[in-house]
Amino acid sequence: MKFQCSNCGYVLEQASEPLPEKCPSCGQACTWLDVSCYIPDCGGPGEGTMDERLYKKKEEKDIP
Template sequence: MIWKCSNCGYNIDGPAPPEQCPSCNEKCHFVDVSCYIPDCGGSGGGTQDERLTRVPEDTRGKP
């Protein structure tokens, strides 16, 4: 599974999310961004669903 940190957006691959994000070193909420549909390549087999990981153009660089 691929987990995305809700604080900094860091992605980590593993069976469960870590207690603390290795990137921002905060205790964050992690979201499962694994792909589960054929359109993005799999059933949770190590690919991420780009619809869940991309940042919309109008929010880049804004707090």
């Protein structure tokens, strides 16, 4: 599964929970967003791919 840090956008690939309390990239406590692919358009479950519709780059998040 792939999880994205709500603060810096870092993507963590981890097979199962629990997720770390702090992001290994920015060191901040964050909300981990599940950006794993669950639909056939991006490969479906088990392919280890990311759903680009859910993934947001840091720059895109900062745009009002």
